[in-house]
Structure formats: C-alpha cells, structure tokens
Amino acid sequence: MNDIRVLLVDDHPVVRAGLRAMLGDFEGLTVVAEAADGGAALAELSRLHTLGEPVDVVLMDLQMGAGMDGVTATGRIKAGEAGQPAPPVLILTTYDSDADILAAVEAGASGYMLKDAPPEQIRQAVLAAAAGQTALAPAVAARLMGRIRSPEPVLSAREIQLLELLATGLGNRAIAKQLFISEATVKTHLVHIYGKLGVDNRTAAISVAAQRRIIRRF
Amino acid sequence: MNDIRVLLVDDHPVVRAGLRAMLGDFEGLTVVAEAADGGAALAELSRLHTLGEPVDVVLMDLQMGAGMDGVTATGRIKAGEAGQPAPPVLILTTYDSDADILAAVEAGASGYMLKDAPPEQIRQAVLAAAAGQTALAPAVAARLMGRIRSPEPVLSAREIQLLELLATGLGNRAIAKQLFISEATVKTHLVHIYGKLGVDNRTAAISVAAQRRIIRRF
DNA sequence: GCCACGATCAACCTTTCGGTTGACCCTCCG
DNA sequence: CGGAGGGTCAACCGAAAGGTTGATCGTGGC
Numbered sequence: 001m002n003d004i005r006v007l008l009v010d011d012h013p014v015v016r017a018g019l020r021a022m023l024g025d026f027e028g029l030t031v032v033a034e035a036a037d038g039g040a041a042l043a044e045l046s047r048l049h050t051l052g053e054p055v056d057v058v059l060m061d062l063q064m065g066a067g068m069d070g071v072t073a074t075g076r077i078k079a080g081e082a083g084q085p086a087p088p089v090l091i092l093t094t095y096d097s098d099a100d101i102l103a104a105v106e107a108g109a110s111g112y113m114l115k116d117a118p119p120e121q122i123r124q125a126v127l128a129a130a131a132g133q134t135a136l137a138p139a140v141a142a143r144l145m146g147r148i149r150s151p152e153p154v155l156s157a158r159e160i161q162l163l164e165l166l167a168t169g170l171g172n173r174a175i176a177k178q179l180f181i182s183e184a185t186v187k188t189h190l191v192h193i194y195g196k197l198g199v200d201n202r203t204a205a206i207s208v209a210a211q212r213r214i215i216r217r218f
Numbered sequence: 219m220n221d222i223r224v225l226l227v228d229d230h231p232v233v234r235a236g237l238r239a240m241l242g243d244f245e246g247l248t249v250v251a252e253a254a255d256g257g258a259a260l261a262e263l264s265r266l267h268t269l270g271e272p273v274d275v276v277l278m279d280l281q282m283g284a285g286m287d288g289v290t291a292t293g294r295i296k297a298g299e300a301g302q303p304a305p306p307v308l309i310l311t312t313y314d315s316d317a318d319i320l321a322a323v324e325a326g327a328s329g330y331m332l333k334d335a336p337p338e339q340i341r342q343a344v345l346a347a348a349a350g351q352t353a354l355a356p357a358v359a360a361r362l363m364g365r366i367r368s369p370e371p372v373l374s375a376r377e378i379q380l381l382e383l384l385a386t387g388l389g390n391r392a393i394a395k396q397l398f399i400s401e402a403t404v405k406t407h408l409v410h411i412y413g414k415l416g417v418d419n420r421t422a423a424i425s426v427a428a429q430r431r432i433i434r435r436f
Numbered sequence: 437g438c439c440a441c442g443a444t445c446a447a448c449c450t451t452t453c454g455g456t457t458g459a460c461c462c463t464c465c466g
Numbered sequence: 467c468g469g470a471g472g473g474t475c476a477a478c479c480g481a482a483a484g485g486t487t488g489a490t491c492g493t494g495g496c
Contacts, residue, residue: 012312012333014340018236065334094230094312115230116283122232156442169422172483184445191485192442201452201484202421204387374472389452402475409455410472418454419482 003030004130005054007087009041009073010034010061015115019059019092022119029126037067038076045082055087057129060109062093062100071103078108088129092122096140097216099160106157111135143213155196155214162189164215167206221248222348223272225305227259227291228252228279233333237277237310240337247344255285260300267301275347278327280311280318289321296326306347310340314358318431329353371414373432380407382433385424 006023008031010016016034023029032055033048035041041058048055058077062070074089076082090111091104104112113125114137125135136144155163165175172190176183194200197208209215224241226249228234234252241247250273251266253259259276266273276295280288292307294300308329309322322330331343332355343353373381383393390408394401412418415426427433 012236013335013337014236014240014310014333015232016236017240017337018230018232018234020236021239022232022235092232115232117231119231119235158443166421167425169417169419169425171419181443182445184447185443187484188444190483194484199387201387201389203384203424206421206424207385207387376473391452399473400475402477403473405454406474408453412454420453 003028004126005030005032005056006126007032007041007044007048007055007058008034009036009038009058009064009070010092011036011063011065011067012061015061019122023123023126025119026123029123037064038070038073039068041073042068042076042082045077045087049083054083057126058087058089059092059126060089062091062095062104071107074104074107074109088132090125090129090135095216096137096143096213098143098155098214099164099216101140101143102157102160112140113137114139155193159189159193159196160214162186163193163205163209166190166202167210167215221246222344223248223250223274224344225250225259225262225266225273225276226252227254227256227276227282227288228310229254229281229283229285230279233279237340241341241344243337244341247341255282256288256291256294257286259291260286260294263295263300263305272301273305275344276305276307277310277344278307280309280313280322289325292322292325292327306350308343308347308353314355319358321431330358331355332357373411373414377407377411377414378432380404381411381423381427384408384420385428385433 006029008016008019010019020031020034023031032053033044035044041060045055045058060070060074064070070091070093074091077089078086080086086108088110089108090113091109092113092115093100094115096114101112110132111125111129111134113122113135117125117137121137125137128135161179162175165178170178172183172186176186179186190202190205193205197205199205199208206215224247226234226237228237238249238252241249250271251262253262259278263273263276278288278292282288288309288311292309295307296304298304304326306328307326308331309327310331310333311318312333314330314332319330328350329343329347329352331340331353335355339355343355346353379397380393383396388396390401390404394404397404408420408423411423415423417423417426424433
C-alpha cells in the first residue's frame with residue numbers, strides 16, 4: 001500500500017523540521033512538500049496536482065506571519081483552487097480559542113490539533129484525515145461539546161467575530177465598516193453579546209470573553 | 219574539540235523534534251537533554267551538573283503552557299539554582315514584544331532569537347552564546363535600538379493601577395469608588411494613559427497595554 | 437406552511453465617555 | 467528656593483456608547 005502523502009504548511013522552519021522528522025519516523029507517511037504560508041501552499045498543491053502526484057493530507061498552521069493565513073488558505077483549497085478533488089486539511093496550531101476553531105471548521109478543515117500534542121496523537125490525526133474522517137484534539141473536542149449542551153448562552157459565529165474586533169479597540173463605526181454592516185446592526189449585536197455574557201459594556205465583554213477563551217487571548 | 223552541549227526547553231514536542239533534527243545536522247553541536255517547562259529544565263540542569271556533564275547552552279522558549287515560564291526559569295538558572303557556573307541561556311520564541319525582550323534580558327538571557335529564523339541563524343546564535351557572546355535576531359536588535367532612540371513614555375504606578383481596573387470592565391464611576399478618588403480624577407488619568415499609549419478610547423488602551431504586557435494578560 | 441432564530445437596519449432617548457481648561461497640593465531634585 | 471511632575475478635583479461640551487422598540491429577510495426544522 002502506498003504511503004500517505006503529506007504537505008506541511010508552517011511559517012517556522014523549526015516546526016517544519018520537527019514535523020518532517022516526527023512524521024518521517026512513522027511507517028506509511030511521507031512528507032512530499034512544504035510551504036511557509038498559505039499562498040505557497042496553494043502553489044505547491046497546484047504544482048503537485050499537475051504533476052499527477054496529488055497530496056493526501058495538508059497539515060496547516062493558522063497563524064502564518066506575513067503571508068496568507070491558514071483559514072483563508074483552507075477555504076481556497078476547499079474551493080478547488082488547487083485542483084479537484086481538494087485534499088483534507090488538518091489544522092495544527094498553538095491556540096484553541098473558540099474563534100479559531102469555528103473559523104477553521106467553517107473553512108472546511110477536517111481536523112484541529114494542538115502543537116503540544118504528543119507525536120502519536122498527531123500521527124493518528126493524519127491517518128484519520130487521510131481516511132476522510134474527522135480528528136479533533138481532546139481539548140478541542142471538549143470545547144465543542146461544551147458549546148453544544150451548555151447551560152450558558154452560546155454566542156453565534158458573527159457575535160464572536162464582532163467580539164474580536166471589539167477587543168482591538170475599534171469603535172462601533174469602525175467595526176461596522178470592517179464588517180460591511182450598519183452601525184445600528186453593530187449595536188444590536190453588542191446588546192445580544194452583553195446579554196449572553198452578563199455584562200453591560202464593551203470592556204467587560206472583552207474581559208469575560210478573554211477569560212472564557214471565547215476570543216483569543218491578548 | 220568537544221561538541222557544544224545543548225539543553226532544549228520547549229513545551230511543544232513538535233518544536234523539540236525540529237530543533238533536535240536541525241541542530242543535529244550541524245557539526246559541533248549535541249542536544250544532550252530536553253525539558254517541557256522551566257521546572258523540568260532546572261531539574262535536568264541539576265542532574266547533569268551532579269553527573270559532571272554540564273550543559274554549555276540552554277535553548278529556551280518563553281511561553282510554556284502550564285509550567286514555569288522561560289523568564290522565570292532563566293532568572294533561577296542565572297541565580298545558580300541549577301549549579302555554578304550557570305550556563306548561558308538563549309531565548310528562542312515566537313514573539314518579539316518589547317516586554318518579552320526586556321524581561322528576558324533582565325532575567326539574564328544572553329540572546330533572543332525568533333522561531334521563524336532560518337536554521338543557520340539559530341546555529342550561529344548557539345555558537346555565539348556558547349562563546350559567551352550575545353546574539354540577537356535582527357528584528358529584535360532593531361526593536362531595542364528603536365527603544366533607545368525614542369523611549370516610550372512611562373506609565374506611572376497609579377496609571378497602571380487604573381489600567382488594571384479598566385481591564386476588568388469597570389466604568390469611570392466604579393473605578394473612582396474603588397480607588398477612593400473622584401470621577402474627574404479618573405478621567406484625567408485616562409487622558410494621560412491614552413496619550414502615552416497612543417490610543418483614544420479605553421478598549422484600545424486595554425488592547426495595547428495587554429500586548430505590551432503593561433498589565434497582566436487575560 | 438409556519439415558526440424560531442440569526443442577521444440586518446432605523447429611530448429615539450439616556451448615560452457615559454473623551455477632551456479641554458484651569459486649578460491646588462505634594463514630593464523630588466537641582 | 468523654585469521648577470518639574472504626579473495626583474487630585476471641577477465645570478463644561480460634543481461625541482460615542484448603552485438601551486429600547488419594532489421591523490424585514492433568509493435559513494432550517496417540524
């Protein structure tokens with residue numbers, strides 16, 4: 001049986017070397033290419049596709065320095081920009097905030113692992129992704145489960161998106177412009193957010209959201 | 219001539235594997251031990267010291283999940299807790315905020331590299347550290363120079379105190395009550411804080427202060 | 437088909453915040 | 467001694483944010 005062909009996407013040479021060494025030690029896995037950001041990843045995928053050497057799994061970081069970020073890249077891969085059929089994308093990143101996880105899942109990622117995971121867990125996730133299954137880190141899975149049957153009110157994806165802009169210090173007008181909606185809508189969302197988080201102003205909302213890891217920590 | 223003996227300290231197995239593979243490819247370097255956090259690093263150093271196999275360079279991450287962070291560990295190593303003479307500590311991390319760099323330098327680090335650096339640069343830095351020299355990533359060096367030329371305005375203790383209450387989501391009235399001062403005074407302080415941080419509202423102030431680690435992160 | 441719900445927008449009003457000016461007191465330091 | 471700088475307070479004004487009501491639209495479930 002042929003090896004599972006993996007593309008590594010991470011802006012840190014150190015991490016790429018680590019994954020190469022780590023995955024190379026396993027039977028049945030081969031790292032066929034690497035990319036330092038989302039744009040390079042798309043190019044690599046296209047190149048390999050036209051060569052008739054398709055990739056079985058993309059292992060992708062989310063934060064990528066200056067280049068195209070992982071969520072954007074995942075969305076474009078899934079849109080078929082680098083050839084059909086689009087390979088499964090397994091996210092491998094450092095953070096596990098609700099915002100990151102939701103964005104990745106919505107972009108079409110088929111798994112979400114954390115970099116502090118033991119090697120064997122990462123290998124299992126790659127195998128699962130190659131088999132068309134979904135693989136979530138235990139911490140991530142727990143977080144998603146908690147979202148489903150939690151007594152606490154659940155924030156919608158849009159509300160979380162707003163919350164993140166809020167945390168950068170933008171005013172309502174600026175947030176409205178960023179999201180291409182009216183200021184009135186921003187205010188409506190904020191009222192909902194305040195209600196769900198049990199606060200009554202934007203700074204308190206940021207504080208609570210950061211503490212509950214609804215948004216990425218500063 | 220004997221190899222330079224390196225201790226790796228990083229909470230991510232992936233990163234440790236990468237550094238091990240990367241440094242192992244170079245002549246004159248040997249990774250003799252690894253640790254997943256500051257506490258384990260101190261233990262490893264002590265153990266190797268009593269075995270008569272001292273470490274020449276410690277390669278240390280700053281953010282270390284749950285365990286002891288890199289700055290604290292560096293300080294304690296330099297205090298001689300893991301045996302004298304204390305080996306040089308080279309910081310290898312993802313972030314290059316002023317607060318991180320300054321804290322590391324003050325703790326006694328003899329270098330500060332970023333994880334997105336090319337392998338050769340990291341090798342050079344390890345060699346420099348082993349030789350008792352200082353090695354800074356270009357981006358880090360530039361940042362330090364910039365600080366000297368135009369030193370950032372310094373927040374007073376009272377202003378930082380205010381900033382911390384601000385970050386909990388309190389309004390001006392509540393902050394005033396908490397500090398036993400009038401609301402007018404709170405507003406005066408806020409205007410000063412905004413000026414020093416280069417922002418024009420309280421949420422942006424929190425964002426900037428958290429990023430520069432003027433206040434503790436959420 | 438209808439209902440629930442999220443997302444969108446508008447109008448209105450109250451409260452808070454941001455920004456300014458000017459003032460007083462204290463301590464540290466040259 | 468006298469200035470510099472931090473901390474305190476007041477009054478004022480315009481801008482922004484908070485809060486309410488009500489409405490439309492689309493999607494997904496029953």
